Amino acid sequence: MELNVTVTLFLVAFISWLLVAVAKRKGASKGKLPPGPTPLPLIGNFLQIKSSETFKSLIKGYGVVFANGDRWKQQRRFSLTILRNFGMGKKSIEQRIQEEAQFLLEEFQKTSEKPFDPLFFLSRAVSNVICSIVFGDRFDYEDKEFLALMKIMNDSFREMSTAWAQFYDIYASFLKYFPGPHTKIYDLLEDMRLFVAKRVKKNQETLDLNSPRDFIDCFLIQMEKEKDNPASEFNVKNLELTTLNLFFAGTETVSSTLRYGFLLLMKYPEVQAKVHEEIDRVIGQARVPNIEDRNQMPYMDAVIHEVQRVSDLIPMGVPHAVTCDTEFRGYVIPKGTEVYPMLSTVLHDPTKFKNPNSFNPENFLDASGRFKKNEAFMPFSAGKRICLGEALARMELFLFFTTILQRFRLKPLVAPRDIDLAPQESGFANIPPLYKLSVVPR
Structure with missing residues (x-):
């Protein structure tokens, strides 16, 4: 009997809290915040998107990809x-590719x-x-170190998009105090940061201010130039995480x-032909194929664009916070609100693409x-x-695809259908399925 009374009181309290929360939300957002989903009983806004807490716990706003404001401006420009x-x-990077x-x-x-497995x-x-x-x-x-790093990178990219990662993003304030699979991503990202930190230390020990060898050297030189500037964002933390951003995203x-x-080329052999x-x-x-060939190869160019569109690799894009109260279509988005570009909705827009799926x-x-163009x-x-890195990525995709397909036919192990x-x-990304193939010389 007492248990039933306790459960009843809990439900009354919960429903009351929910009604108050909904009323406050409606009152606060009317005419200001854009409309959004109402919290559901028990799970609240579980189905809404929240920023990736796994990134925040390591990156903490440093680097270039997840930074905002003046820090982002300095890091991106540099x-x-x-x-x-x-x-x-x-031409120099073309030759490297x-x-x-x-x-x-x-x-x-x-x-x-x-x-x-081509992974x-x-x-x-x-x-x-x-x-x-x-x-x-x-x-x-x-x-061996490179192979281990590639595995860590691939594992972390996959883990970011698992159901556990999404669950952790929703309940991070509670789950961060407990061990479990949700902590795996942080450990993987930290391993990569430590690898970068080791490379930074190695560069520091052999740095020639007049002869930069790579991105790390250039950053270290800039740090030296701005060491007396209190507003400078050129510090070791930004160096490590900007380098990690470039390394991770570029891979x-x-x-x-x-x-x-x-x-896709194996599933659609007529396209490969x-x-x-x-x-x-x-x-x-x-x-050897070169980037100038792209202008004479409209079909290959179209195939690569369609691969990017259909694969929809980062469907929600990367979240960024508005730096001031921003008026948009009659609504006001408060300073600090994180905004997702939702790239997937554009890449699958039926008004822009015939049979978008x-x-x-x-x-x-x-x-x-x-x-x-579209x-x-x-x-x-x-x-x-x-x-x-758009210019670099576009060049890589064309040269790698064209060079491989010039020499080989991609053969699936099952029927295309x-x-x-x-x-x-x-989740954060659409991770390609695991598969094997054979490459047959042409």
Whole structure:
């Protein structure tokens, strides 16, 4: 009897609290905040999106990707300048990608047409391109530390998108005091930060202020220049986390897109056949593909765009806080509110793409077969917070895809109709499913 009374009192108190919370929300938001979902009994706003607490616990607003305000401005401006100085969008980085693509071809050749998982083949190749900028050199594919780092990076990218990660993001204020699978992401990210910290220390010990070797050196030199400026954001914390941002994003985004691309080309062999025909007609087999070939290869360009659109790698984009009270369409978004660009809704907009949930390169071709831009294509986000590595990523995708398909045919282990495109995990990112394939020399 007492138990029933206790339960009844709890339910009355809970429902009363819920009604008060709803009333306050409606009163506070009327005419100001944009409309949003009303909290549900027991689970509250569990189905709403919250920022990734796993990032916050490690990054704490430092770096370039998740920073806001003046810190973001300083870090982005500097990072973009250094990336360009080290060749982003220029011939020098194109040659670096071409060189890495040849190393990858050698690894593919060693498989002798036997089935293999492309995950670490692709992540090592892509990672070496950004490594040459941030660390000043590439890693050997058999380097044990490099292989371990690739596994940590892949695991963390996947863990960020698991159900546990989403659950932790909702109840972080409570769960952070308890052990469990939700702590795994922090440990993985911290391992990567420690790797970067070790590289920073190594650079500090051998730094030549007049001869920077890589991104880390350039940052250390800037730190020295601004050591007496109290408003400077050039410190070791920002160095470690900006480097980690570039290293992580420069590896996982492109390599995951390549993995999804391989899967789509195997599921749609007629598309792969058209790509092979265009490569043979424009480039042939006698020379290495270069970025200038893209202008003569509208079909390949369309395929890559469609791979990016369909894979929808970062569906919600990266959250950023508004820096002041912002009026938008009659509403007021308060300073500090985190805003998600929801890239997935644009990439699958039925008014911009015919059959938006299907893979169709024709979305980026006109009636004459020429490449056609589409304003709804924004996998790199848009505006001032657009991905600062967009130019590098676009160059990598074209050169890696074209170089591989010039030399090999991608062969699935099952019938094309049986290839499952469903992501391994879907949360912060859409993680490509695990699969194996064979590469057959052409």
